[in-house]
Amino acid sequence: RQTGTVETDAEKHDVEYLTPISIGTPPQNLIVDFDTGSSDLWVFSTEMAAKDIKGQAVYDPNNSSTSEKLQGSTWQITYGDGSSSSGDVYLDTVTIGNLTVPNQAVEAATKVSDEFTDDANNDGLLGLGFSSINTVQPTPQNTFFDNIKNNLDAPLFTADLKHGAPGSYNFGYIDPAAYVGNISWTPVDSSQGFWSFTSPGYAVGTEAMRNHSISGIADTGTTLLLLPKSVVKAYYEEIQGAQYDSNQGGYVFPCSPTPPDFVFGVSDGIVTVPGDMVSYAPVDSANQDCFGGIQSDTGIGFSIFGDVALKTSFVVFDAGGLQLGWGAKN
Numbered sequence: 001r002q003t004g005t006v007e008t009d010a011e012k013h014d015v016e017y018l019t020p021i022s023i024g025t026p027p028q029n030l031i032v033d034f035d036t037g038s039s040d041l042w043v044f045s046t047e048m049a050a051k052d053i054k055g056q057a058v059y060d061p062n063n064s065s066t067s068e069k070l071q072g073s074t075w076q077i078t079y080g081d082g083s084s085s086s087g088d089v090y091l092d093t094v095t096i097g098n099l100t101v102p103n104q105a106v107e108a109a110t111k112v113s114d115e116f117t118d119d120a121n122n123d124g125l126l127g128l129g130f131s132s133i134n135t136v137q138p139t140p141q142n143t144f145f146d147n148i149k150n151n152l153d154a155p156l157f158t159a160d161l162k163h164g165a166p167g168s169y170n171f172g173y174i175d176p177a178a179y180v181g182n183i184s185w186t187p188v189d190s191s192q193g194f195w196s197f198t199s200p201g202y203a204v205g206t207e208a209m210r211n212h213s214i215s216g217i218a219d220t221g222t223t224l225l226l227l228p229k230s231v232v233k234a235y236y237e238e239i240q241g242a243q244y245d246s247n248q249g250g251y252v253f254p255c256s257p258t259p260p261d262f263v264f265g266v267s268d269g270i271v272t273v274p275g276d277m278v279s280y281a282p283v284d285s286a287n288q289d290c291f292g293g294i295q296s297d298t299g300i301g302f303s304i305f306g307d308v309a310l311k312t313s314f315v316v317f318d319a320g321g322l323q324l325g326w327g328a329k330n
């Protein structure tokens with residue numbers, strides 16, 4: 001049985017967290033977005049039109065002695081933010097840190113939407129959701145984690161994302177040095193393929209907790225914390241000058257003073273998103289107004305606990321116990 005660890009780097013404003021992987025023989029090194037909100041491992045590839053590649057590293061299956069085309073298989077994915085990609089499929093060796101899966105389905109892109117073309121640092125996505133929502137047709141494929149979890153000391157991985165600093169993904173073990181106090185555990189409903197849970201309530205700043213349950217997914221692939229409209233409204237009502245700015249497509253408020261913390265319940269515990277993390281990024285060079293890290297989940301059907309929420313904590317994705325653990329960072 002094994003364990004593994006790999007460093008993940010925060011991009012500007014923590015918009016995404018990028019992690020190195022290697023594919024094929026000899027190893028081809030790419031840097032991808034580990035995404036607990038999806039379940040496809042897809043990469044920029046030599047099968048794409050040159051105009052759709054702007055600086056990314058690409059996977060070349062013809063340059064790997066261990067690649068094997070999965071004849072007749074294709075994939076197509078559209079993410080919550082409207083970005084999308086599609087292509088065909090190879091089996092090849094994939095290594096993350098010291099962990100290797102010999103016959104991992106590697107989805108080679110033939111087409112990607114502009115969001116991906118314009119994101120020069122990101123060479124693809126590695127899904128860490130449940131394999132039930134993998135998009136490969138006619139036969140859905142397993143995620144890297146599903147392929148390796150039975151070889152791990154424990155069928156779990158942890159995400160320790162940081163604000164503007166490198167963090168880490170660990171596989172197969174919970175690092176006791178990474179958190180303090182007790183981990184708060186909450187059951188996961190994987191029926192929709194996501195790490196979905198229900199928070200029992202929330203509080204704004206130092207106010208009392210409100211018994212308003214919030215059901216959502218723990219999603220490393222989404223930047224912001226997307227919550228029910230009523231919760232978002234209650235939060236921004238506490239900030240002088242906060243308003244919904246249709247040009248920016250969300251709530252904007254004066255960057256100072258620091259806004260109130262946002263607290264949400266996890267089972268018997270609480271997670272605090274510090275006010276200075278809610279000021280996601282300045283909307284203008286004058287740095288007067290800030291775009292909120294908390295926005296509405298309207299239209300998605302559930303809330304999304306994205307990086308703004310996850311980077312506050314040490315988060316355990318436990319497939320064995322089908323539960324999420326939230327611990328206070330060390």
Ligand SMILES: O=C(CCCl)NNC1=[NH+]CCN1
Nearest residue numbers: 035037038079080081221222
């Ligand atoms: O697509 C979602 C939300 C699922 Cl409801 N998260 N993952 C992701 N990857 C790239 C953009 N967003």
